[in-house]
Amino acid sequence: MAQVIVPARKVLREQFGIHANPGQFIVALAGNPNVGKSTVFNALTGLRQHTGNWPGKTVDNAQGTFSYNNRSFLLVDLPGTYSIMAHTAEEQIARDFICFGRPDVTLVVVDATCLERNLNLALQIMEITSKVVVCVNLMDEARKKQIQVNISLLEKELGVPVVATAARQNEGLNHLLAALYRIATGECKTHHKQLQYSPEVEAAIAQLLPNIERHIDKRLNARWVALRLLDGDRAFIESIALHLQLSGNPVVREAVQ
Ligand SMILES: Nc1nc2c(ncn2[C@@H]2O[C@H](COP(=O)(O)OP(=O)(O)OP(=O)(O)O)[C@@H](O)[C@H]2O)c(=O)[nH]1
Numbered sequence: 687m688a689q690v691i692v693p694a695r696k697v698l699r700e701q702f703g704i705h706a707n708p709g710q711f712i713v714a715l716a717g718n719p720n721v722g723k724s725t726v727f728n729a730l731t732g733l734r735q736h737t738g739n740w741p742g743k744t745v746d747n748a749q750g751t752f753s754y755n756n757r758s759f760l761l762v763d764l765p766g767t768y769s770i771m772a773h774t775a776e777e778q779i780a781r782d783f784i785c786f787g788r789p790d791v792t793l794v795v796v797d798a799t800c801l802e803r804n805l806n807l808a809l810q811i812m813e814i815t816s817k818v819v820v821c822v823n824l825m826d827e828a829r830k831k832q833i834q835v836n837i838s839l840l841e842k843e844l845g846v847p848v849v850a851t852a853a854r855q856n857e858g859l860n861h862l863l864a865a866l867y868r869i870a871t872g873e874c875k876t877h878h879k880q881l882q883y884s885p886e887v888e889a890a891i892a893q894l895l896p897n898i899e900r901h902i903d904k905r906l907n908a909r910w911v912a913l914r915l916l917d918g919d920r921a922f923i924e925s926i927a928l929h930l931q932l933s934g935n936p937v938v939r940e941a942v943q
Pocket residue numbers: 717718719720721722723724725726765766823824825826827851852853854855
């Protein structure tokens with residue numbers, strides 16, 4: 687079947703109202719509610735920002751720009767979510783933006799004082815893309831509570847850059863910029879952690895993968911699409927099919943029946 691690949695920039699423009707300049711890197715800013723995403727956003731973009739709504743939704747949208755090493759970045763503040771399984775409009779925006787908008791980097795801000803809960807979202811995002819930087823924010827609060835975070839071990843375990851910040855105090859932001867640059871330019875390749883499921887689920891994924899890989903745009907993560915097919919997440923399967931113009935594909939037809 688002939689495949690029509692929709693360029694990510696066109697999707698960003700038409701579906702998300704994001705107009706990036708040529709050569710500008712797109713950074714998606716994701717995280718649980720109230721972890722300091724907007725504080726990071728403001729610290730990086732200063733006054734070079736504007737706010738509005740996501741197209742067709744009553745969900746706030748903020749975009750801003752910054753430069754680093756003579757490269758321009760467009761930072762997009764996604765709605766705060768605990769998950770991207772798309773149970774709410776906010777989760778759907780975050781998921782579709784990361785999946786179909788294919789940002790050059792997804793910056794996941796997590797709360798240093800409750801890492802375990804926050805890493806759930808980071809791991810979900812890492813199932814879609816390897817181009818992730820994790821920002822462990824609120825380090826000052828963690829220090830106050832005598833919580834120690836082993837950043838280098840976390841980085842080793844996750845396989846993506848992890849940067850400690852206290853964004854309200856502008857602490858760690860230079861390291862964050864350097865990490866975003868390294869991932870956006872491809873200077874740093876990640877070996878991101880992929881969750882392993884039960885042998886039954888892994889076997890089902892392995893069975894689906896060849897067919898999925900044959901039919902989808904390589905820039906979507908086939909393993910992740912396999913997981914969604916197994917979930918039976920019909921709304922999303924339909925949106926993947928629509929996006930990749932695969933509605934007639936037998937795998938897709940079977941999944942949405
Ligand atoms: N102590 C401390 N407070 C911070 C830090 N970063 C953000 N805050 C505070 O945490 C609160 C929430 O920050 P926001 O930036 O609004 O968080 P958010 O993730 O954008 O929140 P939502 O958009 O509501 O999901 C604010 O009161 C910030 O001033 C930090 O590093 N240390």
